Amino acid sequence: MPRFKQVKGLTDLNTLRAYVETLGVEIPIDGEIDPSGALAEPMTIADGYAGRKVAANRFTVLPMEGWDGLADGRPSELVKRRWRRFGTSGAGLVWGEATAVRHDGKANPNQLVLNETTVDDIAELRTLLDPSQVTVLQLTHSGRYARPTTAGPQPRTLYEHPLLDDRDEIDSSTLLSDDEIDELVECFVAAAVLAEQAGFDFVDIKACHGYLGHEFLSAQDRPGKYGGDLEGRSNFLSSVIAGIRGAAPHIGVAVRLSLFDFVPHVAGEGGIGRPATAAGCGPDGPGPDGYRYAFGGDGTGLGYDLTETHELLDHLAGLGVGLVCASAGSPYYVSHVQRPAYFPASDGYQPPEDPLVGVARLIAATAEVARRHPNIRIVGAGLSYLQQWLPNVGQAMVAGGCAGSVGLGRIMLSYPHMPADVLAGRPLDRRLLCRTFSDCTTAPRNGLVSGCYPLDDFYKQREERVLLAAAKRRSRARLR
Ligand SMILES: Cc1cc2nc3c(=O)[nH]c(=O)nc-3n(C[C@H](O)[C@H](O)[C@H](O)COP(=O)(O)O)c2cc1C
Numbered sequence: 265m266p267r268f269k270q271v272k273g274l275t276d277l278n279t280l281r282a283y284v285e286t287l288g289v290e291i292p293i294d295g296e297i298d299p300s301g302a303l304a305e306p307m308t309i310a311d312g313y314a315g316r317k318v319a320a321n322r323f324t325v326l327p328m329e330g331w332d333g334l335a336d337g338r339p340s341e342l343v344k345r346r347w348r349r350f351g352t353s354g355a356g357l358v359w360g361e362a363t364a365v366r367h368d369g370k371a372n373p374n375q376l377v378l379n380e381t382t383v384d385d386i387a388e389l390r391t392l393l394d395p396s397q398v399t400v401l402q403l404t405h406s407g408r409y410a411r412p413t414t415a416g417p418q419p420r421t422l423y424e425h426p427l428l429d430d431r432d433e434i435d436s437s438t439l440l441s442d443d444e445i446d447e448l449v450e451c452f453v454a455a456a457v458l459a460e461q462a463g464f465d466f467v468d469i470k471a472c473h474g475y476l477g478h479e480f481l482s483a484q485d486r487p488g489k490y491g492g493d494l495e496g497r498s499n500f501l502s503s504v505i506a507g508i509r510g511a512a513p514h515i516g517v518a519v520r521l522s523l524f525d526f527v528p529h530v531a532g533e534g535g536i537g538r539p540a541t542a543a544g545c546g547p548d549g550p551g552p553d554g555y556r557y558a559f560g561g562d563g564t565g566l567g568y569d570l571t572e573t574h575e576l577l578d579h580l581a582g583l584g585v586g587l588v589c590a591s592a593g594s595p596y597y598v599s600h601v602q603r604p605a606y607f608p609a610s611d612g613y614q615p616p617e618d619p620l621v622g623v624a625r626l627i628a629a630t631a632e633v634a635r636r637h638p639n640i641r642i643v644g645a646g647l648s649y650l651q652q653w654l655p656n657v658g659q660a661m662v663a664g665g666c667a668g669s670v671g672l673g674r675i676m677l678s679y680p681h682m683p684a685d686v687l688a689g690r691p692l693d694r695r696l697l698c699r700t701f702s703d704c705t706t707a708p709r710n711g712l713v714s715g716c717y718p719l720d721d722f723y724k725q726r727e728e729r730v731l732l733a734a735a736k737r738r739s740r741a742r743l744r
Pocket residue numbers: 326327328329330361362402472473520591602603604645646647648649671672673674675704705714715
């Protein structure tokens with residue numbers, strides 16, 4: 265017996281609205297799509313230093329890496345194919361994928377790296393997009409999820425985390441010193457200088473999904489200048505941004521931010537996700553503080569309170585940041601919060617809630633920050649699960665001030681020209697709608713290149729498909 269209704273089966277607006285109501289959540293949904301309406305409006309992004317950029321419409325291609333670069337950090341033909349497809353998507357803004365500022369910060373051996381050796385190849389990626397598209401390049405160090413070579417993980421952390429350290433088999437030897445962080449700040453600044461040279465309009469200082477830039481924000485147990493109170497926890501971001509303003513004044517600065525986080529989840533009975541707990545830490549733990557390690561969390565590990573998120577966004581606005589891409593949680597430990605899906609990835613768990621509840625949570629938090637910070641353009645995310653209803657919800661979000669732009673992640677892998685179809689008033693090609701099978705996550709979790717294996721003919725024909733099918737069988741057995 266299926267636990268939740270699939271969106272595919274919610275075939276008309278009334279059925280969708282009635283089902284959303286039974287879930288006890290709110291999702292803004294427009295009845296008709298107006299191809300020349302809210303989604304077609306240009307979006308001005310004002311950076312306090314680099315000036316204004318205008319995206320032609322309200323669609324953004326979200327950052328989507330493919331675990332498919334060359335070992336030296338340059339793009340492969342697979343990376344170029346992805347960027348070419350994003351270039352013809354019709355989206356006004358393209359947020360380029362995670363690019364490490366140095367080799368030890370790569371999340372996988374095939375992540376892009378931006379340095380003096382690779383800059384010309386990364387510049388070529390920009391040329392594969394449409395010249396009219398506004399572009400962002402995401403700069404990152406993967407912190408506890410660093411896996412720069414095939415030899416295995418090489419995590420670097422900021423504080424001892426009572427749940428994640430056990431799970432990731434990490435001890436205190438992975439802690440970064442303040443001096444090492446100072447060096448890393450310089451690496452981010454140097455990479456931003458190169459991104460400017462490569463022709464990007466913005467760099468994103470990645471602060472989401474459990475990677476290093478995100479871990480700083482929950483480092484209240486870290487002594488010294490990069491932890492403690494919110495000023496200390498945001499000092500890394502502040503220092504990087506100040507450095508970029510001095511060294512590369514013509515590139516805008518953006519931030520991808522997990523607006524809130526949840527306690528890590530694990531597969532429980534029947535493979536269904538449940539909170540991981542440890543003494544003194546977790547919603548059921550005996551500690552008086554509940555779960556303290558979720559930036560933007562409400563203290564229980566299972567809800568959000570954006571008080572600190574607003575403070576951080578006010579601070580970023582003061583540093584001239586005019587563009588933020590919203591996200592939440594992490595795909596490693598709370599995938600249902602970060603990318604709602606019907607079918608879990610092989611390292612995940614069955615959704616503990618209807619994925620539409622996760623979508624509604626992301627929309628509500630994004631709307632709260634968009635309304636509170638009108639000087640920052642906020643890009644929404646986590647909407648692919650809406651499938652055929654994505655344009656109806658996206659239009660309602662933009663028209664209602666819930667987001668400046670509609671971010672498109674997984675659906676861009678299966679159906680990259682979806683924005684062009686919507687803006688031209690063409691009916692959606694339903695065969696290409698992402699059904700959240702999660703193969704694009706399962707493949708890299710098993711050492712294979714990412715891609716939409718079920719729906720993109722190019723990946724359907726690749727030999728990795730056989731290995732992927734075997735990995736999925738093993739995962740199904742584990743979650744049974
Ligand atoms: C295959 C894959 C690669 C991703 N790569 C990145 C990335 O490089 N940087 C990032 O911030 N998020 C990355 N994400 C997260 C997406 O940008 C997005 O937040 C997520 O997929 C939810 O949006 P959606 O529902 O439209 O897919 C990735 C997601 C997937 C599935």
